[in-house]
Amino acid sequence: MHRRDALLLPAALLGGTIGRARAQGSRVAPPPSRFIVPYGAGNITDQVARVLAEAMVPRWGGRMVVDNQPGAGGMLGLLNLTRAPADGSTFAMISVAALAISPHLQKPARYDPFTDLSPICGVSVSSSFLCVNAALPVHSLAELVAYARARPESDPIFYYSPGNATVPHLNLENLRRSLDFPMQHVPYRTSAAGNTDLLANRVQVTIDSFSITLPHMQSGALRPLAYNAPNRHPDFPDVPTFAEAAPGVAMLNAWQALFFPRGTAAPVVEAAARDVIATIDTPAFAAKLPIGTQPFVLGPQELAAYMRADSERLGRLVADIGLQQD
Known part of the structure; x- marks a missing residue:
């Protein structure tokens, strides 16, 4: 019913x-x-x-x-x-x-x-951040790309999404392909499950919904690298938009x-x-x-x-x- x-x-x-x-x-x-x-x-x-x-x-x-x-x-x-x-x-x-x-x-x-x-x-339209676990030694999208390229093939960076063909999955795959750097996708059934593993550093990267990542960006457990919106977020003024960090890469907002x-x-x-x-x-x-x-x-x-x-x-x-x- x-x-x-x-x-x-x-x-x-x-x-x-x-x-x-x-x-x-x-x-x-x-x-x-x-x-x-x-x-x-x-x-x-x-x-x-x-x-x-x-x-x-x-x-x-x-x-x-x-x-x-x-x-x-x-x-x-x-x-x-x-x-x-x-x-x-x-x-x-x-x-x-x-x-x-x-x-x-x-x-x-x-x-x-x-x-x-x-x-x-x-x-309505929803914004999102590219986030990494704060233990990852990168502080920008350019550093993430360089770090991922430098890692051995047997020890890749993992990114999570709340399932295959979801907006976060396609956004990260589009970003990875556009900038030509390796990451491995780990699909979860829910955002909550993926975020739990992100916080535990079992996966390292996501572009999940704002409501999922915001509390952990505020606590410092996650580090934002880029914002998927036309303008920078007022609470994170030092985080560039994707247009600034990756010019020409068209990201999708839900x-x-x-x-x-x-x-x-x-x-x-x-x-x-x-x-x-x-x-x-x-x-x-x-x-x-x-x-x-x-x-x-x-x-x-x-x-x-x-x-x-x-x-x-x-x-x-x-x-x-x-x-x-x-």
Whole structure:
């Protein structure tokens, strides 16, 4: 059974909200009432979805059901969205992995995000640090590259990720290949398990989520070498961005965005995008997001183009690595 939570307002207020919007000509259909989240409760996408659902109540009113449908890295909920009615009643928040990575692993692909979904807008993007165990005698990305090259083949540096074909895995593999230095991948089932071994120096490197690494960077157990964001982090002003430390190497940030099923009328998509962007593009929304996460303000056409660029780039990387679905 799916976990369902509801944000409720009185029916009279719901009717009044929709009635006023229709009278003003600003809404072409009632706002969505069902919100699919293809991940388990507590996942970063689920956390962002609940912040958004609460933030949309003053604008949309009414009853929005947050419907967690975890499974297959987001594929289960995404497939269920494609089968939902294209009437604007159901939308989903989906992360980049299910949109730009998973389709390249499936033979044959079970869905095409470009033809089976109608992009609404971006919502959030997460930043991350390249970190090493503090016992490793390196203090910059350049030093890490040199140190890894100098080690004997029988004694490599290990990096962890929370699983094959995850964003941390592909980021580190992209970095390793772009800068041409050796490291060996150790996939874990969870970030927590990988981070435990990183702290014990059984593995030495990661680019995992901000919330996982931040406490240990603050304690000094982990040393940050580069930041995956456009600007330096104010808490770590001496740590360069990847654009500074590795010019020309395109790193991936984990992002989340909203989608309707394919065939949803353009005016419905555009109305939802306007409402959501007006909500997320505010300091109040940003302040409630999980740590290391910022608003990701893209309209429908911008989101589609961004998704295609990430998909093409990551598809090439998946093919080069030779990854297949587990």
